[in-house]
Amino acid sequence: MHLAHPALRQPVTAADRVLQEIQRAIVEGDIAAGSKISEPELARRFDLSRAPLREALARLERCHLIERIPNAGARVVTLSTAGLLALYQLRENLEGLACKLAAEHMTDAEITEVRLLLDQHLSSQRVREGESYYQEAGDLDFHYRVILGSKNSYLINILCDELYYLVRMYRVQLGMNGPRVSRAFDEHKAIINAIANRDGELADLLMRRHIAASRRNIELQLQQMGS
Amino acid sequence: MHLAHPALRQPVTAADRVLQEIQRAIVEGDIAAGSKISEPELARRFDLSRAPLREALARLERCHLIERIPNAGARVVTLSTAGLLALYQLRENLEGLACKLAAEHMTDAEITEVRLLLDQHLSSQRVREGESYYQEAGDLDFHYRVILGSKNSYLINILCDELYYLVRMYRVQLGMNGPRVSRAFDEHKAIINAIANRDGELADLLMRRHIAASRRNIELQLQQMGS
DNA sequence: TAGGTGTACATTGTCGACAATCCTGCCTGT
DNA sequence: ACAGGCAGGATTGTCGACAATGTACACCTA
Secondary structure, three states, X not given: OOOOOXXXXXXXXXXXXXXXXXXXXXXXXXXXXXOEEOHHHHXXXXXXXXXXXXXXXXXXXXXXXXXXXXXXXXXXXXXXHHHXXXXXXXXXXXXXXXXXXXXXXXXXXXXXXXXXXXXHHHHHHHHHOOOHHHHHHHHHHHXXXXXXXXXXXXXXXXXXXXXXXXXXXXXXXXXXXXXXXHHHHHHHHHHHHHHHOOOHHHHHHHHHHHHHHHHHXXXXXXXXXXX | OOOOOOOOOOOOOHHHHHHHHHHHHHHXXXXXXXXXXXXXXXXXXXXXXHHHHHHHHHHHHHOOOEEEEOOOEEEEOOOOHHHHHHHHHHHHHHHHHHHHHHHHHOOHHHHXXXXXXXXHHHHHHHHHOOOXXXXXXXXXXXXXXXXXXOOOHHHHHHXXXXXXXXXXXXXXXXXOOOOOHHHHHHHHHHHHHHHHOOOHHHHHHHHHHHHHHHHHHHHHHHHHHHO
């Protein structure tokens, strides 16, 4: 039960490299949502054979960025309100559990580190007055730390490898940068406090609320775009 | 968001077939836990080239039956108390959530069908006095139905595709056939009743308890084997 | 004209061989 | 004797070509 997971590992094989490139391209909408994936075309575009490309596609399917049908090809997933709801239902539960476990298993040193991280976010947020950094890397980074703190390898795998990129895709493509930034920061602070107090139940509750609020925020955005 | 998932789909490609064969072999201990996987050997054994085999290995990694290290090969996972605990921690939470959602989303027809299924289990159990069928296919089948009833595709995917075989592996290799059978049946009955009453909170609670009891049962078995 | 059928094309699945990497055991030097 | 390095063998990663399957368009028939 090793805790270092693939996402942090730097690419060693050609399939790893092309996977990261395609992941980024899909998450940022460079490859349009819902569009068909052509193996020969991508192989030419990234200048490698179909073997490593197919390996990459298999992993893309694993993190729900594409859907494959045997003998018929692959399509990039489409964003939908139903999908968002299903995704966040899961996140609420899983990250709640992660908080509960983190309250049991995180070391004091790890907790201190996360607090330092939050302070960095705060200053960088104030200095730049732009929320994008915080929302982009920071928020996810905080969640990342807490998830790792759960020390449950299956949970870590699901949240950091399989759902992570899909969550990012929704946030990036819907352009999340609203006024929720400072509130999110306070919520993070409250969560790490609960973990530090070894109050798993409270940490669980706070994280669920935090994610529910985030979901409502994105739902609103989706609604505005739809109308 | 389609709800029919790969596990139910019959194999259409060579990779599908060999995947199912290796899955069964690992789950039933035919390929020993912890043993190294040799691609050339397996390719000869199943009489196909390495391309579809590697596809199958990728999916085996996805359901946590093997662990791969780049340029170094793959090993079958080893069973451990820590792994079992982590796995069941997750199951308690996820299947609890599945119950809650099933209470909201299952149709009356689906509920009736599950009840019929339970009655079948009961009679077949009484007739044969052997618990293996029930424990093997039946119990998992009940869980299967409830999970599908949640109508959350991500949740279904995680429980039915990624964790299902690992759970089976623990149960099969530790030879689960204790006196828990009739109690498990009653618990199933109580759960489906709660779902029928649309009491998601109770269904959640009952399922968590049900799985916790199952976990303690297996832990006991593991302890006895260890000593 | 609408529906079904057949053929040609494109795409995916599979194969066997080559290249790159890692592990093993032996050899050498201190 | 032991540590380090060096070759040999084996394994994994990648490639280009072939086979099987699915798709689309034209054609024929009713």
